[in-house]
């Protein structure tokens with residue numbers, strides 16, 4: 001125990017106290033990274049920073065492990081357990097990486113500048129500025145798609161940022177406590193306890209599953225008279241939920257939800273969200289207004305305003321409004337090859353997932369190693385040419401280095417938690433597909449997430465949260 005404790009202490013102390021870093025080097029190229037999500041952190045993790053001066057710009061100074069957000073929403077996991085300050089990563093690199101907490105406002109792809117602003121509560125005298133870049137890694141992600149449906153922004157709860165999960169928990173508990181208020185009419189109690197989740201993609205499914213667990217494992221004991229009246233309805237416009245999973249796993253999810261008493265309404269479209277009701281267009285095109293306590297909106301993603309502005313500056317090459325068009329090497333179409341776009345802000349043949357963004361970020365970091373070699377060779381060639389020497393062998397090397405391999409996505413599979421300690425997985429091993437669902441898949445789901453968590457600190461915190469919930473249950477505080 002003492003030895004293990006000693007080793008653990010040594011590792012944590014090394015993580016806490018990164019060594020000194022080299023300063024920025026004016027002779028090196030400046031790389032600006034926008035965002036602190038899956039794409040940018042994968043890039044930063046894999047980048048050889050001795051070759052570049054790096055600046056990270058993001059409106060949040062942390063990385064969020066998005067797959068566990070629905071677990072935070074119901075209090076299975078504490079918010080901070082799935083966050084990791086971005087400086088934790090940048091302080092462990094060779095050369096100093098400058099981190100700026102700010103929101104990117106616009107990118108000028110011709111002048112190669114980026115303008116950003118500090119939009120947080122507290123600001124200093126300077127809160128907006130523009131800086132130049134040699135290379136830009138554009139990884140701003142996406143925002144929630146509402147399709148302009150009235151009332152969604154005002155009355156629904158999203159599930160994208162950490163604040164959304166916290167807001168969800170507060171609202172949900174508020175609905176339950178208000179339902180328990182003395183003298184409440186039966187109809188009003190039913191309304192307050194009707195939870196509607198919109199969107200049958202992985203986010204909507206996971207939120208519904210987690211809500212069901214909260215109800216079964218905790219609320220039934222603490223609110224016995226109310227818990228039996230809580231109703232969860234999942235609404236999906238398409239004929240089926242989870243279109244990215246195999247038919248077998250879709251059926252498994254539907255039957256698990258049936259057992260869990262979660263109603264799934266497919267072919268049903270939400271037309272409006274009001275303060276106390278939601279307006280639905282049913283499969284037979286009739287309109288129905290249903291009383292609700294809370295609506296969770298998991299209707300998918302769309303491009304952010306800053307990305308739309310950037311695309312509009314390169315209108316001939318950027319015709320796809322869903323996201324940034326990139327070439328095989330993830331260079332933004334219409335630019336001179338110095339702007340790279342990764343993750344959910346792009347529009348590619350791949351689904352906008354964490355897996356894709358991470359592989360893209362890591363790919364660009366590898367490519368930057370080659371770009372550094374290319375730039376060094378070009379400089380050498382110029383010097384030799386000035387001196388009148390032969391550049392033949394250098395040019396041969398340059399041809400090799402310039403031969404950049406295109407990005408190739410390797411799909412490891414899809415995983416989703418469906419509640420009742422069951423998960424579904426469509427996996428690929430050595431080009432063979434496997435589908436599985438159930439309790440064993442749930443244990444696999446947990447271990448897969450445990451291994452992809454950002455740091456040792458996150459792993460310790462999340463496993464402690466899981467243990468805490470097993471022993472004491474989820475807390476009911478708002």
Ligand code: NAD
Nearest residue numbers: 199200201202203236237238269270299300351352415416
């Ligand atoms: P999504 O785009 O996968 O699903 C949104 C769903 O909402 C769609 O099926 C759409 O038909 C439905 N919808 C939209 N408007 C509607 C309306 N007005 N009425 C009824 N239904 C409506 O969104 P998501 O679940 O947030 O996922 C986004 C991306 O992130 C996907 O690529 C997904 O694969 C990925 N993701 C993966 C996981 C996982 O693998 N565990 C978890 C979360 C997200």
